[in-house]
Amino acid sequence: MTVLVPFDELRERRSSVKWTRYGRDILPLSVAEMDYEVAEPIADAIIDRIRASDFGYIDAAGPLAPAFARFAADRWGWQVDPSLVRVTTDVSVGLVETLRYGVPVGSQVVVTPPVYTPFYEVIEEARGDAVSVPLVPTGDGWALDLDGIESAFAAGAKAFLLCNPQNPTGTVHSRDALESLAALAARYGVLVISDEVHAPLTRPGVDFTPFAPLAASAGARAVCLTSASKGWNLAGLKCAMLIAADESSLEILDRFPDEVTCRTSILGLHANIAAFECVDWLDDTISRIVANDAHVAALIAEKLPGVRYYSPQASYLGWIDFSALDLGDDPAARLLDEARVALNSGLQYGDSGKGFARINLACDPEILTEAFRRIAAAVTPAR
Ligand SMILES: Cc1ncc(COP(=O)(O)O)c(C=O)c1O
Numbered sequence: 017m018t019v020l021v022p023f024d025e026l027r028e029r030r031s032s033v034k035w036t037r038y039g040r041d042i043l044p045l046s047v048a049e050m051d052y053e054v055a056e057p058i059a060d061a062i063i064d065r066i067r068a069s070d071f072g073y074i075d076a077a078g079p080l081a082p083a084f085a086r087f088a089a090d091r092w093g094w095q096v097d098p099s100l101v102r103v104t105t106d107v108s109v110g111l112v113e114t115l116r117y118g119v120p121v122g123s124q125v126v127v128t129p130p131v132y133t134p135f136y137e138v139i140e141e142a143r144g145d146a147v148s149v150p151l152v153p154t155g156d157g158w159a160l161d162l163d164g165i166e167s168a169f170a171a172g173a174k175a176f177l178l179c180n181p182q183n184p185t186g187t188v189h190s191r192d193a194l195e196s197l198a199a200l201a202a203r204y205g206v207l208v209i210s211d212e213v214h215a216p217l218t219r220p221g222v223d224f225t226p227f228a229p230l231a232a233s234a235g236a237r238a239v240c241l242t243s244a245s246k247g248w249n250l251a252g253l254k255c256a257m258l259i260a261a262d263e264s265s266l267e268i269l270d271r272f273p274d275e276v277t278c279r280t281s282i283l284g285l286h287a288n289i290a291a292f293e294c295v296d297w298l299d300d301t302i303s304r305i306v307a308n309d310a311h312v313a314a315l316i317a318e319k320l321p322g323v324r325y326y327s328p329q330a331s332y333l334g335w336i337d338f339s340a341l342d343l344g345d346d347p348a349a350r351l352l353d354e355a356r357v358a359l360n361s362g363l364q365y366g367d368s369g370k371g372f373a374r375i376n377l378a379c380d381p382e383i384l385t386e387a388f389r390r391i392a393a394a395v396t397p398a399r
Contacts, residue, residue: 018300019053023380026051032252038358043387046348046358048183048333050249050378052304055297058248061290062283070286073278077103077257080289084242084257087292091216094226100260102269103280107213107256108134110241113276114258115142115175118207118239118268123174128160129366130335132183132211136366139177147173150368151185157326158187162196169204176201178210178227181218184365184374185335186328188218191225198227201236207268208238213256214331216247216298219306222329228261237265244291246331247298255284301378305332308377312384319392332378335362339371341395348373355394357387 034047081098210227231238243256260266322340338347362372
């Protein structure tokens with residue numbers, strides 16, 4: 017079962033950026049890393065490989081493809097054909113290479129802010145041109161603006177970067193919206209690259225829809241990017257999968273140089289295989305996140321009236337609208353200085369993140385209590 021590591025031990029034990037970027041007086045709630053111990057079967061799998069001195073190169077997804085296919089079939093009813101699966105170092109490299117080999121240099125690539133900041137960076141790296149079609153508010157969440165997307169496709173966009181579930185809003189896009197997106201992509205010949213790395217962390221009661229099967233039925237080209245890196249907290253192990261929706265999408269992946277595969281970590285590959293079997297650990301982790309989400313919602317309602325909190329439908333990132341507090345366009349900057357709490361600035365996800373900040377929920381609930389005590393003290397005028 018999932019084990020929480022005490023906060024003070026994390027600072028001593030871990031060397032990742034979450035624990036080295038800020039001074040000891042700051043609560044680090046920005047970087048998307050979880051404060052739980054790695055699942056034991058994953059640790060065992062890595063140690064086995066170390067004991068076998070198995071540190072060579074890999075040239076294919078090998079046993080990872082059927083391991084993921086079993087997980088995807090059990091979890092989402094998605095029948096993945098292992099022959100359509102390739103590997104690379106991480107999701108971001110998968111995104112950039114798919115763009116590089118999937119669309120011509122200078123192509124317009126549609127993104128839907130607020131969205132994972134590196135989407136803008138990978139488009140630049142692939143020498144594309146980002147076109148923003150912001151999500152639209154639905155009252156209690158966010159949705160794709162299908163009319164806006166159609167206009168961008170009609171105006172000549174060649175690719176669409178889908179973030180499903182979406183970071184930072186935690187939105188799990190509805191099947192209907194995704195079916196419409198697939199139909200538009202087929203009609204306008206747009207390549208959809210679907211980043212589904214947060215999908216394993218979808219909360220109970222929410223239906224996650226993998227995009228590739230919808231694209232295949234609609235006749236659109238699509239590539240799904242995924243990994244155990246988020247769900248099981250293995251980002252530093254450097255292994256992700258690219259899954260082509262069909263043979264014609266696979267042609268893009270098969271144009272990659274061999275190096276895109278060979279740079280993948282063999283330890284990461286074995287850790288990913290073990291992870292997709294660790295379903296009890298995953299479910300336990302989701303329960304902890306769901307409990308922390310309710311805790312944060314209650315803390316905000318009690319201590320920060322007017323502040324709007326958006327519970328994630330998947331993953332462990334909460335999206336907070338601080339506009340009511342008059343902290344300016346970038347509340348995270350003020351809260352870092354004045355409350356000593358590190359959140360992600362909403363601005364890094366595009367203009368529609370003005371006045372917002374993102375919080376990491378995968379930590380000790382007492383740290384969340386302390387964070388909101390500090391934030392409330394910093395924003396409440398002294399009497
Ligand atoms: C939407 C999204 N994609 C990709 C990643 C990173 O994945 P990787 O480390 O495999 O590049 C993250 C990390 O938080 C993410 O939120």
